[in-house]
Amino acid sequence: MAIQTSKLSDPAVRAFVTAVNAHDRRAFMDILAPDATMSDDGADRDLDEWTDREIFSSNGHMEIDKECRGGRSLVTRYRNDAWGEMRTRWSFTVENGRISRFETGQA
Template sequence: MVQEFVDALNANDQDRLFAALTDDATMSDDGVERNITQWTGSEVFGANGHMRVESVADGGTDLVADYTNSRWGSMRTSWRFTVRDGKVARFETGQA
């Protein structure tokens, strides 16, 4: 399901990305809890976000990626996913 999240994000497909999440999914950015809908609207869909995955660990749930958007430019980021019942229940991202 993590790969589906990445693919949906890179396709700028909001419906597909939210379909990859549990109904009660949570997230944090640089250690600060965020509202997923607001954060993805600002950092992904409203800013043409794109992930280029550099490395994958822990069975596919920990990623290091070059994340680029029109708001912040390009930065090296880490992503940690918690998967439950085949969907992403939580993700944490921040600068790597």
């Protein structure tokens, strides 16, 4: 059974998931630190290019199956128009209430 986004433990991660699922690019960018970085399957990616392709232009959506590390690690069923649905892991580094790095990949 999925964990409701509103029940996620970490406020920054909760805001990240909420923004992704609402396709709210402004809220998404607001929760990221100005110099935020990310990786996908272990390779660093261009954050703006990746999020546009994998989240915003392809209707990305996260359903949370599990959280750990105080809510800073998630296992999700992630789906978008490009790839369909897949089981993914997400790990977040939060500094001063904003996400400075996230790492994702297949779980």
